[in-house]
Amino acid sequence: MRISELSKSAGVPVDTVKYYLRMRLLPEGRRTSATQAQYEQSHLDRLRLIRALTGAGGLSLATTRSILEVLDRRDRPTSTHQLLEQVDQLLAPLGEEPEDTTRAEAVIADMGWDLKITEPGPTSRLAQALAAIDAADFPLDHQAVLDYAHVMQALADEEVASVPDDADAALVRYIVLGTILIEPLLLALRRLALINASARRYSADT
Amino acid sequence: MRISELSKSAGVPVDTVKYYLRMRLLPEGRRTSATQAQYEQSHLDRLRLIRALTGAGGLSLATTRSILEVLDRRDRPTSTHQLLEQVDQLLAPLGEEPEDTTRAEAVIADMGWDLKITEPGPTSRLAQALAAIDAADFPLDHQAVLDYAHVMQALADEEVASVPDDADAALVRYIVLGTILIEPLLLALRRLALINASARRYSADT
DNA sequence: CAATATTAGGGAGTGGAACTCTCTAATTTC
DNA sequence: GAAATTAGAGAGTTCCACTCCCTAATATTG
Numbered sequence: 001m002r003i004s005e006l007s008k009s010a011g012v013p014v015d016t017v018k019y020y021l022r023m024r025l026l027p028e029g030r031r032t033s034a035t036q037a038q039y040e041q042s043h044l045d046r047l048r049l050i051r052a053l054t055g056a057g058g059l060s061l062a063t064t065r066s067i068l069e070v071l072d073r074r075d076r077p078t079s080t081h082q083l084l085e086q087v088d089q090l091l092a093p094l095g096e097e098p099e100d101t102t103r104a105e106a107v108i109a110d111m112g113w114d115l116k117i118t119e120p121g122p123t124s125r126l127a128q129a130l131a132a133i134d135a136a137d138f139p140l141d142h143q144a145v146l147d148y149a150h151v152m153q154a155l156a157d158e159e160v161a162s163v164p165d166d167a168d169a170a171l172v173r174y175i176v177l178g179t180i181l182i183e184p185l186l187l188a189l190r191r192l193a194l195i196n197a198s199a200r201r202y203s204a205d206t
Numbered sequence: 207m208r209i210s211e212l213s214k215s216a217g218v219p220v221d222t223v224k225y226y227l228r229m230r231l232l233p234e235g236r237r238t239s240a241t242q243a244q245y246e247q248s249h250l251d252r253l254r255l256i257r258a259l260t261g262a263g264g265l266s267l268a269t270t271r272s273i274l275e276v277l278d279r280r281d282r283p284t285s286t287h288q289l290l291e292q293v294d295q296l297l298a299p300l301g302e303e304p305e306d307t308t309r310a311e312a313v314i315a316d317m318g319w320d321l322k323i324t325e326p327g328p329t330s331r332l333a334q335a336l337a338a339i340d341a342a343d344f345p346l347d348h349q350a351v352l353d354y355a356h357v358m359q360a361l362a363d364e365e366v367a368s369v370p371d372d373a374d375a376a377l378v379r380y381i382v383l384g385t386i387l388i389e390p391l392l393l394a395l396r397r398l399a400l401i402n403a404s405a406r407r408y409s410a411d412t
Numbered sequence: 413c414a415a416t417a418t419t420a421g422g423g424a425g426t427g428g429a430a431c432t433c434t435c436t437a438a439t440t441t442c
Numbered sequence: 443g444a445a446a447t448t449a450g451a452g453a454g455t456t457c458c459a460c461t462c463c464c465t466a467a468t469a470t471t472g
Contacts, residue, residue, distance in 0.1 A: 149398075181342055196317075201286065241420050241421090
């Protein structure tokens with residue numbers, strides 16, 4: 001297909017598509033002449049993926065490109081675990097000051113998590129979340145954090161268990177996108193569940 | 207305290223504090239002369255809260271201001287439920303096109319959620335998350351979404367149950383901040399839990 | 413009291429992100 | 443043969459969150 005069709009199918013302006021091409025988010029089309037190129041279904045899929053990651057996923061174009069590169073890599077990572085850590089590092093918001101991670105580490109220790117981690121990203125994200133809760137003077141004790149952690153652990157266990165066994169490109173895709181795109185889903189569901197729960201309590205009150 | 211102390215205590219540049227004052231995110235200090243004002247502990251608390259919401263919370267300054275206004279309102283909302291919906295609306299990413307919400311509504315119906323909702327925000331957020339998963343061609347069937355929803359429901363039930371009963375300003379604060387600041391915590395924990403779960407599976411594999 | 417530092421207030425400038433516009437030369441399509 | 447489309451690339455735009463800079467007034471320090 002030509003660029004205008006690609007644009008129309010994905011609902012993305014032609015200029016934006018060209019911009020993505022320039023930014024190397026989209027691979028070039030197959031040139032048919034000096035001013036013409038052909039785009040395939042794969043381009044459309046990629047374009048939709050870019051919009052999903054930058055839209056609901058909330059990623060920047062730069063981060064999106066890194067993620068796409070991971071998806072495109074021909075050499076498979078040695079383990080799911082390694083891949084996850086890598087993705088997490090890419091998604092880490094390159095923190096300013098190396099904040100205090102003692103509380104985050106305490107949570108990890110109390111959960112008995114053996115992360116075999118080399119990168120600071122995941123732990124520092126937790127530290128930042130805890131620091132924000134603290135700075136806002138929101139009352140949340142250690143036990144409450146552990147309660148949340150247990151819920152997430154149960155969820156993660158199921159998610160990892162549900163990952164298919166055949167370690168091919170589809171697996172990498174599954175893990176990377178599952179990490180990123182499930183997040184907005186979880187948050188949206190939590191918001192609705194909160195509203196529902198409070199509606200019930202409200203009705204009970206009246 | 208003077209502005210420089212406020213700035214130092216919160217770790218925020220003086221110019222930024224002034225900017226927040228101009229943007230009406232921070233209330234003015236008590237003027238002592240034409241070029242001097244006194245700031246209280248309440249200003250420091252507010253400043254820390256702003257940084258928590260814009261930092262880990264990921265809110266824009268505009269959204270942050272709206273949230274602060276909700277916290278400052280003197281008239282209490284008639285219900286927790288109403289407050290949550292209001293907050294959710296503020297946090298909604300003013301969607302472009304009114305996307306297809308049939309799937310989102312199906313999820314809500316299957317969960318038996320009776321939301322008594324007037325604003326589209328919460329539902330449309332879910333619709334967007336589902337649309338992104340779809341656009342990325344990520345395999346996630348209806349049942350899987352419901353599984354996630356059940357987990358979030360259990361979580362939300364506990365959260366709502368843990369909300370103190372006395373409906374005063376502290377309650378509003380608790381609910382609003384709990385909605386926003388727990389989100390990054392949950393995501394951070396999920397990432398760690400995923401890494402841990404996959405590390406265990408990896409060890410088991412080898 | 414004199415020198416130095418700080419501040420309120422506000423205009424203007426900055427830097428990054430993600431486009432969006434415009435132009436040219438070369439095709440395609442009608 | 444006229445009108446439309448395109449690749450490629452520079453430049454301009456919009457928004458955001460600061461950051462810089464300036465003045466006149468005040469506070470602090472030696």
